[in-house]
């Protein structure tokens with residue numbers, strides 16, 4: 001856990017909830033870009049979690065439901081998805097998106113990933129896309145997923161890998177902390193964007209939570225957009241951790257911070273648009289595998 005004695009996990013999660021309630025609309029509006037960015041990784045996550053027609057799927061930290069809707073389509077009319085998230089606001093959007101897309105085999109439940117409050121052994125698969133790193137106690141979240149899984153089934157989690165492989169996020173965080181007048185914290189600190197991204201870390205957490213047959217793979221997932229400015233537009237409206245840091249900064253300095261980020265992110269401009277490098281880790285583990 002966090003070595004900072006003043007770190008309060010419950011307060012951290014309350015702040016996270018509040019921040020995602022605020023960023024929910026922006027994240028939802030950027031669903032088409034996020035969908036494209038994570039399309040291949042998301043399908044691999046479904047394959048690894050063994051989602052198939054008829055599967056009952058638990059989606060943790062489901063956000064506005066992009067991957068939940070795809071999982072529901074894959075599970076089909078005989079299957080089902082429960083989309084859970086700590087933010088009620090973002091889950092309202094997930095419900096609206098499901099209705100609009102006429103995907104009706106999906107339910108939502110507002111729940112902290114560390115306390116899902118679900119009965120034991122009622123799901124055939126569990127997924128979590130870019131959510132586990134926000135949990136101050138990720139083992140607890142993985143235990144909650146495992147508890148809800150039927151014996152013989154799998155959970156698959158997608159997170160960002162280490163900072164060196166995700167230089168855009170590094171630029172955003174370093175610049176935001178500099179303008180906030182704060183020292184850049186340990187990138188692997190609990191609850192941060194890279195908190196579970198150190199090589200081997202997520203495997204250890206899965207094993208600690210009781211999973212078997214644990215394995216991980218790294219996946220390159222560049223974010224392709226027309227320009228660095230388009231990336232920053234996404235970040236400004238939907239990336240709750242960066243917004244949260246810059247909220248502490250006065251307006252002129254905040255404008256300077258965004259301008260500096262744009263300049264630095266410009267190095268990823270190519271002849272075919274902007275290509276922000278990103279590396280994801282997909283980790284899978286099973287419950288009581290035979």
Ligand SMILES: C[S@@+](CC[C@H](N)C(=O)[O-])C[C@H]1O[C@@H](n2cnc3c(N)ncnc32)[C@H](O)[C@@H]1O
Pocket residue numbers: 013016017020034060061062063064065066067084085086087090111112113114128129130131134135
């Ligand atoms: C980056 S978004 C990802 C949303 C969605 N999975 C996707 O990929 O589009 C992170 C999500 O994690 C949720 N989250 C953060 N901390 C959480 C917690 N402790 N329990 C449940 N959800 C949490 C946020 O509310 C937010 O919806």
